[in-house]
Amino acid sequence: MGKRLDLTLRIWRQKNTNSSGEFVTYDLENVDVNASFLEMLDVLNEKLTLSGDEPVAFEHDCREGICGSCGAMVNGKAHGGEDKTTLCQLHMRHFKSGDVIVIEPFRAKALPVVKDLVVDRSALDRIIESGGYISVKTGSAPEANQILVKKDLADRAMDAASCIGCSACVAACPNASAMLFTSAKVVHLGSLPQGSTEAASRVINMVDEMKTNGFGNCSNEYLCEAACPKGIKVSNIAKMNQWYKQAMTNQPLSE
Amino acid sequence: MIKQYIQSQIGKKQLVAITGLALILFVMFHLSANLLLFLGPDYFNFFPELIHSTGIGLRVIESGLAAVFFLHIGLTVALVRQNRKARGQQYKSVDYSNRSIATRLMPYTGMILLLFLAIHINDFVLQDHSGVKSIVGGESLGLYGLVYNAFANPFRVGLYVLGVFSLGFHLSHGIQSVVQTLGYSHPKYTPIIKHMSRGLGVLVAVLFASIPFYFSYMNIVGCCYVS
């Protein structure tokens, strides 16, 4: 058993999308420092259930930092602000007894609150739907090693592809922009020879879809990069800007 | 295509960047011309007189500059309005402590600049360059004289220092932002550009600010060019 913490939690409670929410304060004692942040919320929810209250709704699934389900603003920082850490991988040893922890959902007009800390991120799926793919049908692929990919481009594609779609970038951006998310997919696919054929239409359509969904604009503050649990770089945004400009002026996209 | 580009999020931003870049170049030119003030009226007045002698050319340059300027502002206002709407319900607890101050203040430094520019144009552009306000020691020193007399007023000195520091702040974010928005990124050079952007912002502010201070000092000790 590890050390124990006594905490005060201020959690955003909201019944559904249409209702207005508010912060509710809970005291939680005896939290093990080895517990993860979500496990701490589990403990709270068990307590709430048995006392006849409704547990706090929060999204989660794999709890190992890869599915991208979890996320909330913890003390004003997306995922709690630890470097490259999702909320499920944030551990209570980063807090101390007596701390007041403020927990608020990710906020953006494009990501409306569903309940408590759960937000609707289907806008991100719609951005992918608008062009985040390579149009190859099952069965029509050539032999894999016929497509050679330069190692630096393969590495760039891999780094961009690490995005888990958690929306922390949107949450952390002062303008609720989805540029980091969108650029990660644009650069992942556009860096590869098999994805370059559609790269121009892809970047145009995906950028357009961002706006349709009501995301804000990039103001180059790079808070998205700081909040990203997978270390996606804003150089992807620069690359997307460049490709967008080239695509709109019918120039070939640079590498 | 052009319409789609202007309506798009990236297109707007890139136009802001391009117009911003043009304004940066203008500011650099303006600054170099300003530095001639230190060499005295003979050197400094050469430029304004040359420009005025072009007649219609001056009007073209001025309206071009104004168009760029208002495009820069107009598009920015459109972007900022979209950004304000994009959050929806505001955060109650957000921690922006790692946000750079220059970036955060962009819209505000921009607004101060706009005000400052109005005053600045009224002070130096709309005045008669050989009028009463240009007379120093009984002799008209042209635009140089206007500048000399303007900074006799410590209130104006303060106003100009505030104005040029807003400009410096604005540029310190703006220069690296232009590079990012137009899509240039390099693992080695991008961080250097960010530092340079900041450095350049400070340099521009300091150099511009040196002028009101210099003339304020000159007003106290007396102008050396007056016989």
Place this chain on the structure above:
Amino acid sequence: MSHKLNSKVPTGDIDKQWDSHRFNLKLINPSNRRKYRIIIVGTGLAGASAAASFAEMGYSVDVFCFQDSPRRAHSIAAQGGINAAKNYCNDGDSIYRLFHDTIKGGDFRARESNVYRLAQNSVNIIDQCVAQGVPFAREYGGHLANRSFGGAQVSRTFYAKGQTGQQLLLGAYSAMMKEVHRKRIRLHTKTEMLDLVLVDGKARGIITRHLETGKIEAHAAETVILATGGYSNVFFLSTNAKGCNVTATWRAHKKGAFFANPCFTQIHPTCIPVKGDYQSKLTLMSESLRNDGRVWVPKDKNDTRHPNDIPDAERYYYLEERYPSFGNLVPRDLASRNAKYVCDEGLGVGATGLAVYLDFADAIKRDGRSAIEQRYGNLFEIYERITGDDPYTQPMMIYPAVHYTMGGLWVDYNLMSTIPGLHVLGEANFSDHGANRLGASALMQGLSDGYFVAPYTVPDYLATTDLETVDTAHPEFVTAIQNCESRIEKLLSIKGDKTVDDFHRELGLIMWDKCGMSRSQSGLEEALDAVKNLEKEFWTRVNVPGSGEALNQSLEKAGRVADFFEFSKLKIQDALHRNESCGGHFREEYQSGDGEAVRDDANFRYVAAWELDPETGEEVLHKEPLEFPNAPLSTRSYK
């Protein structure tokens, strides 16, 4: 073979079976395809790849997932890689070798024909994924890179950093989203399947609950495909995502689909140990760690010293001592079981005594810290993030955890269950891994089923079956909706004094203790009683707060746990009946003098497929005998 089981395995040479079978399958004219609606439940590798493939061919597809985005299905968590018999390394690999390794690795409890087809398809999977933009690791020349994985003697594993599962899923997901864009696929996220609906004995639809609105809905189709994953979460603590559940397959079982080999569970030896009673899930550390790490416990059970202070002579390197030739690289089940044995002897370490050390000190001394950092840097980082301990300066602590389930709904060679029109893909079926799955093979199976098997076999069912028009007004749908609603009402009405997690945790402990790494008749019998009692208690004392008309995560969990209760009884029954030790199923009564598993090929060389008798409520055993003409039976030895 039981007369109720027809595996439809083609005759002839094994390497020609799939080709000749494919030729014999009936086709549907492209212009008619859109008239056929196909329901796919689950958007992991199998579900997403099948959805994309069917939509591309022109079928009307409805896809369901309980996650808020199909990209979050649990395939995403697979780290290691995906096998394929490409033989890019020229090191002796072939389709036949991959087939042989998989059959042997499964301890001769899988169907030869299916496994051979899997090995054949593996080659096309890599092509398909590369074309979709999956960023596999590459050599400097631009060619694909391979590594050896999980003790394989050839380098046939393709990988994308430590995120192969994620990248493959994003490939399948994007292929699917492309079809959502073309309006060929209707995507239903946050929608959980509650029941399967049969009309005239054929699978014709499902009942779902929308998790945000609570709305119960019926969906009709010409065929239903389940790709809903495994049942590891019956143990509460596993490496599976929290949402993984048995509900879809269990509901299908209750409607007549046979459940095959439910006792086969894979335990992964290198997971981060349980720290306390708040623990909600276990995290897997890649098996590759055992390449350089040495596993040990203190020789003295009362040794409370810091591991760094225990001298070499007082450490028990039990794997190296017991298996001198394979040492720390013995297969997953042996490594897991031995960890349990030393902990049972009281030699376990850590606060709970349920952990062993995995020590890199010698490797760091030998190869230098930077070499180890390069090989395992990201894993060490994960470990430190979770435990707060630095594995560079002190040994890691590890313990086995449930990781994958080989059992699942019984399917024939066409991946159709015993219910006509119900197809089952990926981990949800039983088909390809026998009693034990090899590393980097799960991803391969999911994609093989979805891209390259179901797209051929499902149309054959549609083309050869008389399917009358059915819509959701049909009485079968109406009744099924009522049943789902009354079950939800029941769960909500109990308002007892224990939470759903309380029950799930208790169930998990029983299953882990008695039906986990090592099983015995008496233990299993005790477990069966304990589960029955706990289940009774569940239905009288569970507290599910809130209502059914909104997002209610407790209610979601309660429905899943109720199904885990029912399922766990069958799992125990299957483990009880299988009087042998094979693969992931180890019965203490059936071991050699030195603790090796003893398989009983004479009596248990079959697939155990269980049918729920609707009259009596009893589970009836049907046997599908297994033949191994191409991969002769052998006994493994790692001494």
